[in-house]
Structures are given as structure tokens and as C-alpha cells.
Amino acid sequence: MKTLVTSILSFAFAAGLGSAVLAQEATPTNGAAPAHHAEGETPHYPLKHPKEEEWSFAGPFGHYDKGQLQRGLKVYTEVCAACHSMKLVPFRTLDELGYSEAQVKAFAANYEVQDGPDASGEMFTRKAVPSDYFPSPFPNAEAAAASNNGAAPPDFSLIAKARSIERGFPQFVFDIFTQYQEGGPDYIHALLTGYEEPPAGFHVPQGGHYNPYFNAAAVLAMPKPLSDGQVTYDDGAPATVDQYSRDVSAFLMWAAEPHLEERKRTGFMVMIFLAIFTVLIYLTKRSIYANKEH
Numbered sequence: 001m002k003t004l005v006t007s008i009l010s011f012a013f014a015a016g017l018g019s020a021v022l023a024q025e026a027t028p029t030n031g032a033a034p035a036h037h038a039e040g041e042t043p044h045y046p047l048k049h050p051k052e053e054e055w056s057f058a059g060p061f062g063h064y065d066k067g068q069l070q071r072g073l074k075v076y077t078e079v080c081a082a083c084h085s086m087k088l089v090p091f092r093t094l095d096e097l098g099y100s101e102a103q104v105k106a107f108a109a110n111y112e113v114q115d116g117p118d119a120s121g122e123m124f125t126r127k128a129v130p131s132d133y134f135p136s137p138f139p140n141a142e143a144a145a146a147s148n149n150g151a152a153p154p155d156f157s158l159i160a161k162a163r164s165i166e167r168g169f170p171q172f173v174f175d176i177f178t179q180y181q182e183g184g185p186d187y188i189h190a191l192l193t194g195y196e197e198p199p200a201g202f203h204v205p206q207g208g209h210y211n212p213y214f215n216a217a218a219v220l221a222m223p224k225p226l227s228d229g230q231v232t233y234d235d236g237a238p239a240t241v242d243q244y245s246r247d248v249s250a251f252l253m254w255a256a257e258p259h260l261e262e263r264k265r266t267g268f269m270v271m272i273f274l275a276i277f278t279v280l281i282y283l284t285k286r287s288i289y290a291n292k293e294h
Helices: 002-026 066-078 091-097 101-108 141-146 171-178 183-193 241-256 260-288
Strands: 112-115 124-127
Touching: 066 091, 066 241, 091 101, 183 241
Parallel strands: none
Antiparallel strands: 112 124
């Protein structure tokens, strides 16, 4: 039996090593299609895998950096909100970012939302209040698609949880122990900073933009959304594409999982309780069976 288990573990290790080598060969440095694919065969996307970045909210004791979240909100409102909605995020939750009630009201008042019908049965627009949700920049999905070359921009409410890249074996095994859950922010950051010139011989269709980090193809319709100096931060943080992408990725993670800190605190307390409970059960068992013949 011991020999059988050893053989299985050895085989699993060899398979994992082989997978890692194949993955390395499949992703050339120039971002072109993987070399082992035959001509006309669809390559595996993304061509380049996102790097594992450092986030304040990573790990069992992670927490959100409110300063970073405020900067991310600024990037979203000044850049991303022109195309992407966040229809599941109410304005009132912005108080969790460190804003006062008056600041949240003032922020919501910058938007207009449709309401009604009124007494005459007509719909009308009004200034948003904290109980309203971030509105869409388009009246409907058809209008959004028509304004973006036939592809409606995705809603950003849950994008940080919905977008991630499978890390494969054996990496996903290690993720169980490290509690890696930042695949979405890693992917968003890589995508926003990953625009580059296509390799020689690679044809980019009209209206397309080459990005080897895109998880569905090598080309996407969205042009590079960020550039250095595009957004001015109030706290003096660097006005660079890398900083913008980090901040908006963290903000979108908060939008997708606003109760992350509470969840981690609860999980930690549960683990402490289970540890104490296990010790008490063991001591109780020892006490009950101490004078029993075995």
C-alpha cells in the first residue's frame, strides 16, 4: 500500500512538472500564437497569463485600503463609467470607503436616474440619492452595443469575481492553502496594462486592439482606456497607468465583495472556536475514559 501511494504521488508530481513545462512553451515572449499549435488551429487564451500581484486584501488577514478604493472610484467615474455600468452597487455603500453621509449625497447628486411614473403616468428623470444604484451610461443593452461596434460593455458590479484565469495543476492545489482569491484583480490589472504592439505577421482587424492578456482572443474591441496623467489624484499618488489599474482593480474587487473583511474576521473566529472545541472534546474523552479498561 505504501508503495502504491508513493507511486501515485510521484506520478502526480511528474504530471504537474510536465504541465508547467508545456505552459511555458505555449506562451512565447512575443505574445504570438503558441508555437506548438498547427497553422489554423485555435491557440489557448490568454497568450500571456497575469502575474500574481500584491494586494492589501489578500490572505486570511487581508483588508481593503480605503485610500486605494477612493482612488479607484475616481478612476472609475472619470474613465470607466463612460461605457461600463455598476447597476448592482448602491451609492449608499460608498460610506464604507470612508466618505461621510453628506459626501455620499453630494456624489450621488452628480448622476441622474429615471423614475416614475408620475401622477400623469409619465416617466421622469431626477437627481440620484444614496439609495439609488450607479446608473448605466446607455438607456439599454442595444444602445450600448450600437455605440461599441456591436459589443455591449460588461457591467462592472461583479467583474472582479467573474473574470479570472484558471491557474491549472499543480498551482490550484497550492492556492487552497494560500487562499488565493485575487485572480479577478490580477486579470483586470494585467489586461489594463497589457496593450502592446502585435508581433510581426499578426493581423489585427480594423477596430481591434492587440492584448495578449485577454482571456477570449488576442484582440479585443476596447481601446487602451488609460494613459499617464489622465486622472489627477488628490492624495499625490503617482498618475501612471500602473497605479490607475491597481486602484481601479482594487475598487472593483470591493464592489464585487464589499463584505470581504467581515467574512475573513468571521472565518478566523470560527477557526479559533473549532480549535478550542477540538481540545475540549479531546480532554473530555480523556476524562471519561481515564479509569476504563481498554
